Amino acid sequence: MSEQSNQSIIMVSTEEVPGKTIIKTMGVVSGSTVRAKHIGKDIFAGLKNVVGGELHAYTELLGESRDEAIQRMLQEALGRGANAVVNVRMATSAITPGASEILAYGTAVFVE
Amino acid sequence: METWEVIGILFIFLALALALFSPLAFVYSMIFSRRKHRKMIENIKQRISNTVNQFGRDPLTNKMTPSKDEDIVKAKMIQANFVVGAGWWNQWIAGFHTLIGGNITSFDDVLMLARQDVLQSLRDQASEGGFDEVINVRMESSRISYLSKNSNKYIDVFAYGTAIKYVEDI
Numbered sequence: 001m002s003e004q005s006n007q008s009i010i011m012v013s014t015e016e017v018p019g020k021t022i023i024k025t026m027g028v029v030s031g032s033t034v035r036a037k038h039i040g041k042d043i044f045a046g047l048k049n050v051v052g053g054e055l056h057a058y059t060e061l062l063g064e065s066r067d068e069a070i071q072r073m074l075q076e077a078l079g080r081g082a083n084a085v086v087n088v089r090m091a092t093s094a095i096t097p098g099a100s101e102i103l104a105y106g107t108a109v110f111v112e
Numbered sequence: 113m114e115t116w117e118v119i120g121i122l123f124i125f126l127a128l129a130l131a132l133f134s135p136l137a138f139v140y141s142m143i144f145s146r147r148k149h150r151k152m153i154e155n156i157k158q159r160i161s162n163t164v165n166q167f168g169r170d171p172l173t174n175k176m177t178p179s180k181d182e183d184i185v186k187a188k189m190i191q192a193n194f195v196v197g198a199g200w201w202n203q204w205i206a207g208f209h210t211l212i213g214g215n216i217t218s219f220d221d222v223l224m225l226a227r228q229d230v231l232q233s234l235r236d237q238a239s240e241g242g243f244d245e246v247i248n249v250r251m252e253s254s255r256i257s258y259l260s261k262n263s264n265k266y267i268d269v270f271a272y273g274t275a276i277k278y279v280e281d282i
Binding site for chain 1 (some may be wrong): 115189
């Protein structure tokens with residue numbers, strides 16, 4: 001999903017890019033986003049929670065937020081002239097009721 | 113005078129519906145939630161065994177390095193998430209358990225369902241993209257609450273890993 005607009009940049013969650021060697025590192029890059037859904041979907045999810053099971057509205061919301069956070073991280077890495085981001089990690093925190101913050105961070109590197 | 117009567121009757125109906133909603137929903141949850149979760153678990157087990165048969169083994173590992181010592185042509189990070197609600201009945205049982213202590217088994221089904229589902233999404237993405245293995249799989253879960261502090265708590269399970277593809281043997 002997130003790779004489509006940034007075809008050239010490689011993103012992995014391992015410490016090195018498998019099959020390539022890292023020439024130099026360019027520091028930690030990060031991207032974050034805070035999102036909320038409108039109240040209609042909140043109420044609908046509340047009704048679905050009577051029985052339980054998957055809440056599609058929130059799955060979708062958090063999936064979109066993660067893509068957005070990754071997108072911002074990759075933009076920062078591109079700005080530094082990197083062509084790969086290694087050791088990507090994700091963190092989630094509920095800052096207020098109604099919204100959650102997604103943070104993605106990793107190390108921008110130049111590989112060949 | 114007649115319009116006032118109509119409004120009065122509507123108001124009474126509305127009040128009755130509001131008063132009866134939560135006990136009725138609770139009974140509905142008591143009867144159907146376990147059954148629904150069992151059905152979802154059966155479904156996910158079927159999907160897991162299909163994928164494992166297709167790969168010949170489970171493609172997910174949380175080792176840092178690839179298991180085969182071969183050249184790698186492609187590496188990409190994949191991710192999946194799943195938000196699950198426990199259901200009113202399970203939440204009530206859990207609240208009851210905190211009074212008397214002991215193992216809270218009512219959340220087992222729900223959490224297992226969510227974890228297995230995100231891992232299965234990773235396997236699906238790996239097989240769709242033509243990858244051979246997924247390494248360095250990590251999972252995290254967090255509790256999210258919307259609307260207000262006292263509203264229902266939903267559990268968000270998130271997993272990510274690096275999918276890799278080996279050079280094909282000639």
